Amino acid sequence: MGKENIIVGKSYKFAIRIIKLYKFLIDEKKEYVISKQILRSGTSIGANINEAQSAESKMDFVHKLGISAKETRETEYWLNLLKDTNYIDKKSFDSISKDSSEILKIINSIILTSKERSNAKK
Numbered sequence: 001m002g003k004e005n006i007i008v009g010k011s012y013k014f015a016i017r018i019i020k021l022y023k024f025l026i027d028e029k030k031e032y033v034i035s036k037q038i039l040r041s042g043t044s045i046g047a048n049i050n051e052a053q054s055a056e057s058k059m060d061f062v063h064k065l066g067i068s069a070k071e072t073r074e075t076e077y078w079l080n081l082l083k084d085t086n087y088i089d090k091k092s093f094d095s096i097s098k099d100s101s102e103i104l105k106i107i108n109s110i111i112l113t114s115k116e117r118s119n120a121k122k
Helices: 006-027 033-052 058-084 090-120
Strands: none
Touching (some): 006 090
């Protein structure tokens, strides 16, 4: 049995949280614009990480993870906007924002390590 890929698992669980947040925003808050944006960016994180797993090269791998990092930052923007406009409470924001920050740190660490390994081989 292979070792579990932590970032793949965390980003998948995060996407599930984003989908649940989307449903809450639509059903309870009747918010349709920002909810679509956060659904797109928040689920794209894991999709790009998953795609990176079958990258054609180290450069392709780093590129796809870079897209995931950008999508994570965009998601954090929408989360802050939802908090500051009182669509989500501070407790909910703190919880999901913590997950987002952790994912971004892991992605950035993987990118840095991949680049260092790539440079070491030259």
